[in-house]
Amino acid sequence: MKILSNIIVKLLLILAAILFISYSQQSLDSYTLGILNNIGIFAILALSYNLINGVTGQFSLEPNGFVAIGAYMTAILLIPADTKSDMYALVDPAPVILHMHSGFLMALIFSGLAAMLVAMLLSFPVFRVRGDYLAIVTLGFGFIIRIFAMNSPAYTNGAMGLNDIPDSANFLWIGGIAVVTFVVMLNVISSKFGRAMKAVRDDEDAAAAMGINTFKIKTTAFMTSAFFEGVGGGLLASFLTTISPDQFSFLMTFQLLIIIVLGGLGSMSGALLATILVMGSMEWLRFLDSDIVIFGHHTGAHPGMRMVIFAVLLIIMMLFARRGLFGDQEFGDLIKKLFSRRRNS
Amino acid sequence: MDFTTFLQQLINGASLGSMYALIAIGYTMVYGVLRLINFAHGDIMMVGAFLTYLAYAAGVPFIPSVLLGIIGSILVGILTDKIAYKPLREAPKISLLITAIGISFFLENLFNVIFGGVPRAFNAPDYLTKVFHIDNIYLPVTVIIIPIVTVLILTSVLWVLYRTKYGMAIRALAFDIPTVKLMGINADSIITIVFALGSALAAVGGIFYAISYPSIDPLMGIIVGLKAFAAAVLGGIGSVTGAVLGGFILGFTEILVVALFPDLGGYKDAFAFFFLILVLLFRPTGIMGEDLERSRF
Amino acid sequence: MSTSLLEIRNITMQFGGVTAIDDLSFKVDTGDIYGLIGPNGAGKTTIFNIITGNYYPTKGEIYFDDNDITGTKPNHIVTKGIARTFQNIRLFKSMSVLENIMIGFHQRTNYSYPEAILRFPRYFQNEKRIKTEAMGILEEFGIADYANNAATALSYGNQRKVEIARALATQPKLLLLDEPAAGMNPIETEDLSNIIHKIKKDYDLTVLLIEHDMKFVNAMCNKVTVLDYGEMIFEGKPADAIVDEKVVSAYLGDFTHA
Numbered sequence: 001m002k003i004l005s006n007i008i009v010k011l012l013l014i015l016a017a018i019l020f021i022s023y024s025q026q027s028l029d030s031y032t033l034g035i036l037n038n039i040g041i042f043a044i045l046a047l048s049y050n051l052i053n054g055v056t057g058q059f060s061l062e063p064n065g066f067v068a069i070g071a072y073m074t075a076i077l078l079i080p081a082d083t084k085s086d087m088y089a090l091v092d093p094a095p096v097i098l099h100m101h102s103g104f105l106m107a108l109i110f111s112g113l114a115a116m117l118v119a120m121l122l123s124f125p126v127f128r129v130r131g132d133y134l135a136i137v138t139l140g141f142g143f144i145i146r147i148f149a150m151n152s153p154a155y156t157n158g159a160m161g162l163n164d165i166p167d168s169a170n171f172l173w174i175g176g177i178a179v180v181t182f183v184v185m186l187n188v189i190s191s192k193f194g195r196a197m198k199a200v201r202d203d204e205d206a207a208a209a210m211g212i213n214t215f216k217i218k219t220t221a222f223m224t225s226a227f228f229e230g231v232g233g234g235l236l237a238s239f240l241t242t243i244s245p246d247q248f249s250f251l252m253t254f255q256l257l258i259i260i261v262l263g264g265l266g267s268m269s270g271a272l273l274a275t276i277l278v279m280g281s282m283e284w285l286r287f288l289d290s291d292i293v294i295f296g297h298h299t300g301a302h303p304g305m306r307m308v309i310f311a312v313l314l315i316i317m318m319l320f321a322r323r324g325l326f327g328d329q330e331f332g333d334l335i336k337k338l339f340s341r342r343r344n345s
Numbered sequence: 346m347d348f349t350t351f352l353q354q355l356i357n358g359a360s361l362g363s364m365y366a367l368i369a370i371g372y373t374m375v376y377g378v379l380r381l382i383n384f385a386h387g388d389i390m391m392v393g394a395f396l397t398y399l400a401y402a403a404g405v406p407f408i409p410s411v412l413l414g415i416i417g418s419i420l421v422g423i424l425t426d427k428i429a430y431k432p433l434r435e436a437p438k439i440s441l442l443i444t445a446i447g448i449s450f451f452l453e454n455l456f457n458v459i460f461g462g463v464p465r466a467f468n469a470p471d472y473l474t475k476v477f478h479i480d481n482i483y484l485p486v487t488v489i490i491i492p493i494v495t496v497l498i499l500t501s502v503l504w505v506l507y508r509t510k511y512g513m514a515i516r517a518l519a520f521d522i523p524t525v526k527l528m529g530i531n532a533d534s535i536i537t538i539v540f541a542l543g544s545a546l547a548a549v550g551g552i553f554y555a556i557s558y559p560s561i562d563p564l565m566g567i568i569v570g571l572k573a574f575a576a577a578v579l580g581g582i583g584s585v586t587g588a589v590l591g592g593f594i595l596g597f598t599e600i601l602v603v604a605l606f607p608d609l610g611g612y613k614d615a616f617a618f619f620f621l622i623l624v625l626l627f628r629p630t631g632i633m634g635e636d637l638e639r640s641r642f
Numbered sequence: 643m644s645t646s647l648l649e650i651r652n653i654t655m656q657f658g659g660v661t662a663i664d665d666l667s668f669k670v671d672t673g674d675i676y677g678l679i680g681p682n683g684a685g686k687t688t689i690f691n692i693i694t695g696n697y698y699p700t701k702g703e704i705y706f707d708d709n710d711i712t713g714t715k716p717n718h719i720v721t722k723g724i725a726r727t728f729q730n731i732r733l734f735k736s737m738s739v740l741e742n743i744m745i746g747f748h749q750r751t752n753y754s755y756p757e758a759i760l761r762f763p764r765y766f767q768n769e770k771r772i773k774t775e776a777m778g779i780l781e782e783f784g785i786a787d788y789a790n791n792a793a794t795a796l797s798y799g800n801q802r803k804v805e806i807a808r809a810l811a812t813q814p815k816l817l818l819l820d821e822p823a824a825g826m827n828p829i830e831t832e833d834l835s836n837i838i839h840k841i842k843k844d845y846d847l848t849v850l851l852i853e854h855d856m857k858f859v860n861a862m863c864n865k866v867t868v869l870d871y872g873e874m875i876f877e878g879k880p881a882d883a884i885v886d887e888k889v890v891s892a893y894l895g896d897f898t899h900a
Contacts, residue, residue: 053439057437057439059438059439059442059443061446124626125621125622125625125626126625128625129625129629132380132381132382132438132442133578133621133625135382135384135442135446136382136571136574136575136578136621137618137621137622137625139384139571140571140575140617140618140621141618143567143568143571143614143618144615144618147611147612147614147615148612148615150611151611151612184759187758187759187760187761188755188758188759191753191758191759191765191769192744192747192748192751192753192758192768192769193755193758195737195741195744195745195748196745196748198734198736198737199734199737199745201736202734202735202736202737203732203734203735205696205716205732206728206732206733206734207734207745208715208716208717209694209716209717209719209720209725209726209728210717210720210725210745210746210748210808210809210812211717211720211721211746211748211749211812212717212745212748213717214717220755250450250567254446254450257443257446261443265439266736302458303458304454304457304458304462305458307450307454307457308451308454308455308458310450311447311448311450311451311454312451314443314444314447314450315429315444315447315448315451318429318433318440318443318444318447319429319432319433319444322436322440328736
């Protein structure tokens, strides 16, 4: 009985999401849609990032690198061959680049797979060893990707980047994939794999003592995160219609880090809520970069002040509010606990 | 490649390697004692370079400016530990790492806001920018001074670590913190010394870097820092000699590979990353091979 | 072919200059409740860690069920049929009591990653099965009411039970208990002792336990090995151990309290 009511609630929520997405796509103006699309893409990225970082407890800085892989993969697959011939200005595009072409969905899937493959390769040096190397390796990886993008003009058009990417990504796609990502993540967490990931996070040695292959579990989480980050990258490329190596900087990863910490490391619904809060207020927070008048004193315009404030907020959160909004629980669990406490009192 | 060119590259490599070595020591010492990768370390180096630049541009003579830069780095290093790392000593590791990244991002953007992101020319005094020409070899005075100073500094650090009681305390702390506390040693003071020492060395490395590639910018700490950490892992994380070894290997590799294969020049910054991957795949404890993974049973 | 389930053969363990275990040998037969006792630092937990593959011995072998398992990785040791608890209770703090037990079923939960994501029937069947089995174990331990509580919310004694229950979920032949009665009052200790006897019978277990509390050891174990500074100084019945000269001087009369 309880399982049935659970399923009904979930189906209703999915239905509500579908209705909201189609209504928005049809009726909202392009400015609002732009914000929603941005939130949608970052939601996909935040949910994926949360799996390796929050649920499995492995500190990683991978998103910007895998997003870049996905973005370039989708761009190359979507842009038609003759456009590429014109666009690649520094050198001629490599033949394989001219041949690569696919529809939108396949492009996204290939983007995810490409990122996932790289994640698998990185897993071997990183997860077989104990220690904190994942963060440094993924941090360095983000830089390396940029170096490769700049230095392989035959494949990536170097510093000039790729433009005229077909804009197939609308809110139906982005919102839809966001819903899919959310459901997939929840399904992973409530399975034996999610339990194993949390066990590895809580106490890796005890997890191994229970028969969990910690290398396999960490790699599984990492590859799953990578897949959806690649897909998110593909959606980003199509949404922005133009990409360049400098776009996938550490700043993107840092924003995602703030989001998942704010939402609560390990909570998917928390990550979702935090994405809406942070990305939604990004626009509004731009005022921090400009001249502010406090009690009649002008602070002067300081571009980049926003980032300083964010960094300070992250540090303060880590010192005083480490558990974020939802801790490591989902919104649904917290509601249930609230009701069961009422019932008992 | 003829001999003079090879000699030239060797000299350049020694100079670059020295800088990596100086910065790598700080990483390896903090990791050895706290098992923490201090992501802000590269930015502490940047702070030292910037403060030296500002003091010198304001008219302070060069050597005092350098001292101010070093002191500034030391202060930032110690403050970072006191404010951000110390409160989280008992917290899960991931909290510490997230905070470290936060500090790094904070320093970068703070200096970006205050000074702007455009690289500035670092004008060293004339006696440091003199260049000698011997045969066809281009010998800036710095390329001689830097390795010599580095060797002197390294010898002093090793002397401190192995011949003084503070050094012994540091090495003991790297082994087991609770026991050290039981011996009546104030672990927090020793940790502060470790941060101070590492930050000072990073500042020196940063100033050398600023003189050699005469420019500074708020983001200079990231790439150099990353490479220095890779060098520390290559040499054996936790080992000071290892950090120096790794630093020199990386410096030589970067210069020599680009000299031999100029087409790879754009990938220069990626070599450190590949070293890191190779080390982790085949010999995670690095060249000096200190196994820091003590069991938690 | 011997009847011993677990055989420690000439194990020596050196850490740098320190010899933690010196040429230790003993056998645990099927059906024993075997006690490993000795003063603090004698090397008892070290032996556990060698058995479970966390340490690789400097010399010697571990035989389990006539197979050499020396150095087998910890997560494979479980497959072979050995499960353990820890000296300082190591439950998974972010999860409930029931979830902790369900982790013990990890290797025996039979669905793949895609099947979990796509919610194939095998997912539902297996989740239901292990949940039922997990509740069953909790009921045997008398703590089924706490199933959905946070694992850390339970009393110390109950947390220890959860840890043992979790180890039991892996269906071991040999159960390694590291100071199970540590920190317990006499009532909890007796409760624990009854439970261990019960599960030993119900699940056909062999038990190897480390303990300080001689009363507990007396009540539980049919055989003991006494270690001091990594060497065996006595092997035999607990009652004989108490009066043995070497054992007494090792403990300096330190028998009756935990």
